[in-house]
Amino acid sequence: MCRWMAYRGRPVPIETLLYKTQHSLIEQSRHARLGVETFNGDGFGVGWYDDGDGPGRYRSLMPAWGDHNLRDLSAHIRSPLFLAHVRATTGTPVQDTNCHPFRHENWLFVHNGAIDRFHEIRRELVLAVDPAFYDAIEGSTDSETMFALALTFGLMDDDPIGALERMAGFVEETGRAHGIEHPLQMSLGVSDGERLYAVRYSTIGDSRTLFHSADAQTLRELYPDHELVHDIGDEDRAIVSEPLGDLPGVWEEIPEATALIVQDGPDEQRAFRPRALAGAA
Amino acid sequence: MCRWMAYRGRPVPIETLLYKTQHSLIEQSRHARLGVETFNGDGFGVGWYDDGDGPGRYRSLMPAWGDHNLRDLSAHIRSPLFLAHVRATTGTPVQDTNCHPFRHENWLFVHNGAIDRFHEIRRELVLAVDPAFYDAIEGSTDSETMFALALTFGLMDDDPIGALERMAGFVEETGRAHGIEHPLQMSLGVSDGERLYAVRYSTIGDSRTLFHSADAQTLRELYPDHELVHDIGDEDRAIVSEPLGDLPGVWEEIPEATALIVQDGPDEQRAFRPRALAGAA
């Protein structure tokens, strides 16, 4: 399927995490170790927040590993909050508009996983999208449909995780009505430029891997002399489909059916429970 | 907008019409003379019938004028029936899946024109697409939506022009319900591999240009000594957005609100009248 990573913390050049780690996301585009596919060559994208209006985005339908533009841009763009994604298609076309992150106003959205038998329920899911968000659908992936549904169910309001739970509930409800046993498989990275939301969930209860970096205090105790922890800030946090390196203790697995909110001050972790919509489907 | 051409007759290398004419379609991709835009650089496509299963297709999001693959393919592929299209986007993304011809089973479809204020009625139009054809929508253009609607209204049944009239009627009805004065502007090229259907129509009554080549008999009388008519067959016919050359008498304009059916034996020309659907919209 895919691999993604997200970062929130002190501003750093994007390349710091995208290229300059032991098992970087770009390396994972060629040699993923925990993925369903061993490589992810069907396009990529990165979205970042900075001083400009709204998030910037660079997407391409080419493999990430050979893209000279991405190499340059990630060396020159500094950001305190960004999400990057490398794609392995499950059947939809290889085109820019199917590359993550998807974007609406200030929001970015990346996804690893799939809606099972998506083509059978695509129409029903899309019909549920609020007309206000419908015309923003430019591609044909299950991921973009999930984003449009999350927007429909209130992602931009005061409880984003709740909106994602309603989206997941609606997808499961719709899938089951079509006899699909395990409709949803996902890890999600979502941001409004302030907070970073990460979700790990699957109907079958065996989700794609997802990790967050340990907090600075822990890292300093583990590796007091390591260059890694020299510059790390108390609020710096990375979320990744698979660890960017092999140092024990640096990467902690996010549990099944869990949402993580990375924010100023203590982060928040809570159960993720898809919510059925009364009377839907 | 766009430029397109179609051919039905004796098998010829595609390049004969695509490159080797005075004002070829590839030349029109750089310097259209009758178009709204003076060039068409947002992708192209060609679909052709031959001995193989179903029509073949080659599409690309690159400008046609610089595509070496198209140059080679059109020199090596011989076909008795093909349609080619160069695109100038009216706003939807430049990607392969937005390039014409669109295809469903044995059918090919090209369009020049636009649905006015498409983004306002896109959702309503797409909702009317039969579920059987819904998942075939891979891109985001008004043209592909028109094709999916034509399929929904019976294009593959026994009266293709009737299905196109119902599609046009439905688009106009839907548009007018949203206060759009002149919803539809189109020239269409459609084929099932047997017949070639061409339509020129617009709500405003001032449609994009469309021409067909004169019949062989006429051409022989006009230019008895011209190389052009040497090899021409009695059934050979080309349909073009704008003439491929300047010889007087070779290109005849297809009238407003008219459908032309190119087939074995005499071709058929008839009025094209959008049909409202009882109770629709």
Add this chain to the structure above:
Amino acid sequence: MCRWMAYRGRPVPIETLLYKTQHSLIEQSRHARLGVETFNGDGFGVGWYDDGDGPGRYRSLMPAWGDHNLRDLSAHIRSPLFLAHVRATTGTPVQDTNCHPFRHENWLFVHNGAIDRFHEIRRELVLAVDPAFYDAIEGSTDSETMFALALTFGLMDDDPIGALERMAGFVEETGRAHGIEHPLQMSLGVSDGERLYAVRYSTIGDSRTLFHSADAQTLRELYPDHELVHDIGDEDRAIVSEPLGDLPGVWEEIPEATALIVQDGPDEQRAFRPRALAGAA
């Protein structure tokens, strides 16, 4: 052939000049008014200096007008010194490595024009390239060859204009030895991140157009109430193939056979005289 622009002054978002002017470079990619070609759809590139190591670069073989990445990047990247280029090929392939700016270490190079009958003398020109710069040649254009020759003749030393004069002299000498009457046609934009060098020259004495913006003092006197001059700095200067707007007095033509050096303090303008190499060719 092509269009380019360059800017040196207070840091601005690249979009300010690339998109947000009356006749911006992106607009010129569709509708050039002073060019040999009326549009420039065979790729583009932008190179910029900022706090990062060396200049950043984004190039693509797609037309500039439809590139969503360029739109985003130019809104989010601020730079005090950048060069941008839209390409219309004179025959060499449409590929990233043929897009300007070319780059070597801290240097960027853009070119509008052509070496006449380049294919006849390409080998001889390339053989003259210093082995140290030879392997940096990735594409196949006359422009990149000119850059490699300028590096060979000392571009990175203390007299860049002198090196460009030796490059021009060598191209003319080589061309004439092959019976080419007017070998060179060029406007050049070159930078090392400190100064911006612009050259207008052609063997025939009828060069492609090139303009620089008037100085801030002049602009303030001309348009005391215009928003344009509100924020303009005393050192801000733009160089363009064709004016970005129609306001009289804003754009001053760079004379034939002239080099302009944009730098801190007064800019410098001097004659550009190709220099033959003793014993060359």
Add this chain to the structure above:
Amino acid sequence: MCRWMAYRGRPVPIETLLYKTQHSLIEQSRHARLGVETFNGDGFGVGWYDDGDGPGRYRSLMPAWGDHNLRDLSAHIRSPLFLAHVRATTGTPVQDTNCHPFRHENWLFVHNGAIDRFHEIRRELVLAVDPAFYDAIEGSTDSETMFALALTFGLMDDDPIGALERMAGFVEETGRAHGIEHPLQMSLGVSDGERLYAVRYSTIGDSRTLFHSADAQTLRELYPDHELVHDIGDEDRAIVSEPLGDLPGVWEEIPEATALIVQDGPDEQRAFRPRALAGAA
């Protein structure tokens, strides 16, 4: 590195070998089993002979596995002689002009392998290319340089294998003069539209794998009831980097330092011995 295949025999749709085999070349683009890289996603190409003038060619910088055009074209193009190649770059840019097969007049050329430390001797190798073939170099690969050298050393004359031996000898000579111990690693597929030439050679004596299909007689005895041998012609022969299937006896390894000439009547196999050029380097 890369994977390639070639076919000479009765005309077949290209897809027969490119897609419709157990471990097809397109499957190898994702999951090569004998290659240095496990996938080959940096572009591809196919060249074929048919009734048209010279060989046709379709190349793309995209991964082969997701290319819908290739799927269509290979289903619709029938050919008695074709070569196909999937690329994994060893460092040169991902662009069409670096994709195989390379072509000159009636000749096609594919290569798997590399010239060791090519960037150090590229200039010297290119300088040896005959001016008549120099301007045909459009890309920047070692492979294309090898082709240009083979043309220089007489590929189009009466002893193509001899020309390839002189090319190999010159590359080794040049490399060794620069202290490169094992300059050349290659399997080659070359054709003039009549014969198909395959070479397996490396300086180190441990070449990339290369196989040819067993002759029809052998296949019929091995698998008298297998669908595979039903339609096979006495002259049909495929050459592949790695077997297209697992049936024992179908694929025979071409020995080290060997050239194979596939032609009407008995094929010819002979030793391949690089030839030093007197006084070269």
